[in-house]
Amino acid sequence: MTRRSGRVVDEALSAGAVARRLGVAVTTLRTWHQRYGLGPSEHVPGHHRRYTPTDLARLEIMRRLTAEGVSPAEAARWARQAPDPTPNGTVAPTRIHPTGRDGGGTIPVGRAGPAARGLARAAMRLDAAAISETIGHALAASGVVATWEGLLRPVLAGIGERHAATAGLIDVEHLVSRCVSEALAAASRAKVPTGPARILLSCADEEQHTLPLEALAAALAEAGVSYRMLGARVPVAALVEAVNRTGPAAVVLWSHTRATADPVQLSALLAAPRRPLLVLAAGPGWRADTLPAGVVRPVDLAEAVSLSAAVRDSLDQSRRD
Numbered sequence: 001m002t003r004r005s006g007r008v009v010d011e012a013l014s015a016g017a018v019a020r021r022l023g024v025a026v027t028t029l030r031t032w033h034q035r036y037g038l039g040p041s042e043h044v045p046g047h048h049r050r051y052t053p054t055d056l057a058r059l060e061i062m063r064r065l066t067a068e069g070v071s072p073a074e075a076a077r078w079a080r081q082a083p084d085p086t087p088n089g090t091v092a093p094t095r096i097h098p099t100g101r102d103g104g105g106t107i108p109v110g111r112a113g114p115a116a117r118g119l120a121r122a123a124m125r126l127d128a129a130a131i132s133e134t135i136g137h138a139l140a141a142s143g144v145v146a147t148w149e150g151l152l153r154p155v156l157a158g159i160g161e162r163h164a165a166t167a168g169l170i171d172v173e174h175l176v177s178r179c180v181s182e183a184l185a186a187a188s189r190a191k192v193p194t195g196p197a198r199i200l201l202s203c204a205d206e207e208q209h210t211l212p213l214e215a216l217a218a219a220l221a222e223a224g225v226s227y228r229m230l231g232a233r234v235p236v237a238a239l240v241e242a243v244n245r246t247g248p249a250a251v252v253l254w255s256h257t258r259a260t261a262d263p264v265q266l267s268a269l270l271a272a273p274r275r276p277l278l279v280l281a282a283g284p285g286w287r288a289d290t291l292p293a294g295v296v297r298p299v300d301l302a303e304a305v306s307l308s309a310a311v312r313d314s315l316d317q318s319r320r321d
């Protein structure tokens with residue numbers, strides 16, 4: 001930025017002052033200047049270059065993103081894209097989140113493989129066709145459990161991580177959720193099991209995180225196990241009513257957050273007139289030390305599938321005997 005007004009000059013800061021404000025070393029500022037072009041832009045003849053409010057706002061973005069684990073090169077790209085100052089001479093850094101609008105930013109996927117990285121990139125671009133294609137291929141090639149563990153779970157967890165750090169990515173989260181739901185539903189429809197539905201899948205009251213249950217539904221379909229899916233936000237009275245009407249061998253009750261993990265829901269299932277053989281409390285919401293006796297907590301999708309299949313088999317066997 002060139003010199004624009006006396007006020008900008010007045011507000012311009014020395015490297016030391018900027019370093020103190022941001023809580024970084026002056027040498028870090030120098031590195032960001034030399035390597036990534038995030039330097040002071042105000043030049044008053046005869047003085048050291050000074051940092052303007054725009055420079056400061058960009059450096060604040062740089063500091064925040066690097067602290068969140070974004071690589072310096074990428075953080076600098078975001079910082080340089082920061083809009084010009086608002087009329088009062090400041091930039092609003094909170095508006096600058098790496099969302100998918102122009103394809104920038106990253107979703108961390110840990111050690112997950114290239115497919116997960118590709119899915120994460122497609123997610124950041126909000127490229128629904130590529131997202132659906134990647135998930136569809138994986139489901140066809142590797143099956144539901146491997147696709148969930150190796151592809152979907154890392155990307156979903158990465159989106160959650162980014163969201164927690166930046167409060168952004170809500171658009172990405174919604175689009176990916178929808179694509180995952182559609183792909184899992186298509187996989188479930190492709191292999192509809194025969195026989196009575198002995199497994200009841202339900203979210204806890206007010207619980208809207210349905211994707212893990214949808215993954216379970218697709219995995220059960222793949223394994224030839226019939227189920228009924230009640231979906232999101234099932235009040236406990238409705239759940240008990242469904243149990244009494246359908247007499248399932250197992251009920252899987254999903255809670256993703258502490259807020260929806262009221263163990264009373266599990267106790268109600270255990271006290272139902274047609275008490276299921278197995279009550280599974282699935283999801284990270286449940287606290288092991290508050291579960292009523294007799295409730296089982298699966299560790300992952302594969303275990304939820306095998307427990308459901310085993311209890312279905314044992315009920316079918318007892319009905320034959």
Ligand code: B12
Nearest residue numbers: 157160164207208209210211212216257282284299300301
């Ligand atoms: C997608 C998503 C949404 C979507 C859900 C869409 C859908 N149809 O499911 C929408 C947009 C609706 C949503 C809403 C909200 N969300 Co949300 N969401 C997520 C996200 C990104 C992924 C959820 C998911 O499917 N995870 C699946 C895997 C990744 O979870 P996991 O815990 O690793 O699961 C393992 C274990 O549970 C274990 N396991 C044990 N038993 C079993 C059994 C089975 C069958 C399976 C499959 C697995 C399993 O294995 C799993 C791995 O497979 C998470 C981030 C995250 N880390 O989960 C946030 C997250 C869960 N959401 C969060 C929040 C805060 C919300 C909202 C409150 C936001 C809001 N302010 O409105 C609402 C909640 C509404 C409600 N009352 O439920 C927070 C929860 C924080 C907390 N711990 O309390 C998270 C962690 C994001 C974050 N970091 O802030 N969300």
